[in-house]
Amino acid sequence: MRSAGPLRGVGRAGSIGVAILAVAVYANSLGNGFAFDDAGIIVDNPTVTNGDPLAALTAPYWDGEAGVGRLFRPVTQAAFALQWRLFGGEPFGVHLVNVLLHALVAVMVMALCAWLLRAVASDSGTPDSRWTAGAALFGGALFAVHPVHVEAVANGVGQSELWAAAGTLAALLVHLGTRAGGSGWRVAGTLAVAGCYAVAFGAKESAVVLPALLLLVEAAESRSTADLAGRLKAEAPRFALLAAVGASLLVARIDVLGALSGEDVTAVLLGMGPGERIVHALPVWVEYLRLAVWPLDLSADYDPGVIYPASGPAGWQVAAGALLVVATVATALGGWRRHRGAAVAAWWFLITIALASNLLIATGSIMAERTLYLPSVALSLGAALGVAALGRAALGRGPSFGRRTAWAGIAVLALLSLRTLDRNPTWFSSFTVMETLAREHPESWRARMARAQGLARAGDDAAAIEAYRSGVEALPTRFDLVSETGAFLKERRRLDDARPYLEAVVQLQPERPSGWVLLAELELLQGRFQQAHAVAARGIGAARASAELWAVLSESYAGGGLLDAAIRARRTALALDPTDASRRRLDQLLAAAAGVAGSAEASEEAGR
Structure with missing residues (x-):
C-alpha cells in the first residue's frame, strides 16, 4: 500500500x-x-x-x-x-x-x-x-x-545548485503525494513533476538524474520485483513525460551551444x-x-x-x-x-x-x-x-x-x-576568497596565481614571475594560468622567457583564440612578421572566428608592408567586433595605403 x-x-x-x-x-x-x-x-x-x-x-x-x-x-x-x-x-x-x-x-x-x-x-x-x-x-x-x-x-553562482536541488526534491515529494487519488489528481501531479524537472534540469545539468531517483523511491516502497514492475507500469506516463522534458532540454542545449x-x-x-x-x-x-x-x-x-x-x-x-x-x-x-x-x-x-x-x-x-x-x-x-x-x-x-x-x-x-x-x-569578495585560500592552502595553484597578481600590482616583477612559475609547476595543464604567465612575461618584455609558455598554451587548447593571439603578438614584438602571420593563420583555422586573431593577422601583413592584405584582414576583424579602436586602426591603414599610392604616383610622374 x-x-x-x-x-x-x-x-x-x-x-x-x-x-x-x-x-x-x-x-x-x-x-x-x-x-x-x-x-x-x-x-x-x-x-x-x-x-x-x-x-x-x-x-x-x-x-x-x-x-x-x-x-x-x-x-x-x-x-x-x-x-x-x-x-x-x-x-x-x-x-x-x-x-x-x-x-x-x-x-x-x-x-x-x-x-x-x-x-x-x-x-x-x-x-x-x-x-x-x-x-x-x-x-x-x-x-x-x-x-x-x-x-x-x-x-x-551557487544558486544553480539550489534551484536544481529544489526542483529535484519538489518533484520527488509531488510524485509521492500524487500517486494515489483520482485521474485528475494524478494528471495534475504528472504535469507538476514534469515542471519541477524542467526547473531542476534547466538550472543545472546534474539534475538529469531525477528519473533514476524516482525509480529509487518506488523501489524503496516495493516489497517484490513484481510489485516494483506494477508500480513502474502505473507510473509509465509520468516517466515518459520526464523523458520528453529531458530530451527537449538536451535539444535546446545543442541548439545554443552547438x-x-x-x-x-x-x-x-x-x-x-x-x-x-x-x-x-x-x-x-x-x-x-x-x-x-x-x-x-x-x-x-x-x-x-x-x-x-x-x-x-x-x-x-x-x-x-x-x-x-x-x-x-x-x-x-x-x-x-x-x-x-x-x-x-x-x-x-x-x-x-x-x-x-x-x-x-x-x-x-x-x-x-x-x-x-x-x-x-x-x-x-x-x-x-x-x-x-x-x-x-x-x-x-x-x-x-x-x-x-x-x-x-x-x-x-x-x-x-x-x-x-x-x-x-x-565569500564576501574575490579578494577574501583568495586571501583565505592563500592563507589556508598556499600550495594551491589558484593561491599562487593570486599571489603573483598581487605582487605584480605592487610592482615586484621578480617575485611575481617566481610565483607564476611555481603555479605552472603545480598545474602545467591549466590554460588560464599558463596563458597569464606568458602574457605577464610578454608585457614585461621578457620575450624569450614568455615563448615556452605561449607555445604551450596553443598546444593545451588550440580551440581558444586568445592563446594564438598572445603567441602571434610575441612574434610581432620580435619583428618576426612572417612567423606572426603563420601563427595567426593557424589560429584562425584551429579556433572559432575571433576579431583579435584577424586583427593580429592584419598587423602581420602591415609589418611586412602588405597594406592591402592588412586592410582586408582589419575589415574582417571590424565586422566581427566593430570597436572604435579597430575603426581607428583601419583608418590609419587606409591613410598609409593612400600615402603609399600617392608617393608611387609622384615618383612615376617625376620619372616622366
Whole structure:
C-alpha cells in the first residue's frame, strides 16, 4: 500500500524550525558581494545585466571564450536576470534568494527523511513516534547547517545548485503525494513533476538524474520485483513525460551551444585516458567522507597541491578511495533486503554524484564543495536512520537516554552551525576568497596565481614571475594560468622567457583564440612578421572566428608592408567586433595605403 503523502509526520512546527535554522546560520552571508565566478556569470554577463529573463532562456550560461567552456542553464540565468532587475544589480538580492532557497530545500530534505523512515518501518521496526519525528527533524536540521553547503549558499553562482536541488526534491515529494487519488489528481501531479524537472534540469545539468531517483523511491516502497514492475507500469506516463522534458532540454542545449558538451575538461584530467582519469578521481572519495564527518577544512580549490600532491595522488589515497566506492556500492546492493534505508541513502549518493565524480566522464572540475549539495542529502537520510535506530535501542532504557541523545544531537548541530557562520564571510569578495585560500592552502595553484597578481600590482616583477612559475609547476595543464604567465612575461618584455609558455598554451587548447593571439603578438614584438602571420593563420583555422586573431593577422601583413592584405584582414576583424579602436586602426591603414599610392604616383610622374 502506498504512503498517504510525503509530508505526513513532519509537522508544521518542525518545518518552520528547520527553515528558521537555515536562515539563521546563513544570515551573515546576506552582506556578501559578488565573488569569484559571480563576475563572469552575473556582473559581466550582458544577458543578466539587461534584466531580460526571456533572453536568458536561449543564451549560454557561461559564454567563455568563443564557445569554449560554455554551459546552458537557462533557469538559473533567467533567475539572475530577474533578480538583477528587481534588486537593481545589488548582490543582496541574489544572496537573499540563495538563503531562502536553501531554507526551502532543508525543509524538503526533512520531508524526504520522514518518508524514508515510514518506507522502511516494516523492515526495521517502528520506534516511538517522537523518535521518528525527531529523526526526520535532525536530518533536515543537519542539512540546514552543514558547512559543506557554504559555497553553494554564500556564493552567488551557487544558486544553480539550489534551484536544481529544489526542483529535484519538489518533484520527488509531488510524485509521492500524487500517486494515489483520482485521474485528475494524478494528471495534475504528472504535469507538476514534469515542471519541477524542467526547473531542476534547466538550472543545472546534474539534475538529469531525477528519473533514476524516482525509480529509487518506488523501489524503496516495493516489497517484490513484481510489485516494483506494477508500480513502474502505473507510473509509465509520468516517466515518459520526464523523458520528453529531458530530451527537449538536451535539444535546446545543442541548439545554443552547438554541441551536447560545452564545458572544458578540468586541466587536472586533460589528455588522460579512462584508467588514468579514474586513478586521479578515486582520492576525491576520501574528501567526500572527510567533508561529511569533519568539515573543518574547507577550500575554494581542490586541484592538485590541495587534494593530493601536484605530482599525482599517493597510492594510499587511490586505494582508500577505491575502498570507499566499493563499500558504497556494496551497501547499495547488499543492504537492500536487511537494511533498505541505508541502501537507499547509498543509492542516492551514487546516483547524484555519478556525473560530478569524474569516474564515468571527465568534467570541468576534479571536485568542488558546491557539487556536493544534492548528494549530501544522503548524509541527512543516513543521519535520520541513525537517530531512528537509537530510538529502537532506547526502548526500555528510560527517558534519560533520550535526553542525552537529544543534547548530543544539539551539540553536533551547534558545532556545525558555528563553522558555517565562520565560513560564510569568506565569500564576501574575490579578494577574501583568495586571501583565505592563500592563507589556508598556499600550495594551491589558484593561491599562487593570486599571489603573483598581487605582487605584480605592487610592482615586484621578480617575485611575481617566481610565483607564476611555481603555479605552472603545480598545474602545467591549466590554460588560464599558463596563458597569464606568458602574457605577464610578454608585457614585461621578457620575450624569450614568455615563448615556452605561449607555445604551450596553443598546444593545451588550440580551440581558444586568445592563446594564438598572445603567441602571434610575441612574434610581432620580435619583428618576426612572417612567423606572426603563420601563427595567426593557424589560429584562425584551429579556433572559432575571433576579431583579435584577424586583427593580429592584419598587423602581420602591415609589418611586412602588405597594406592591402592588412586592410582586408582589419575589415574582417571590424565586422566581427566593430570597436572604435579597430575603426581607428583601419583608418590609419587606409591613410598609409593612400600615402603609399600617392608617393608611387609622384615618383612615376617625376620619372616622366
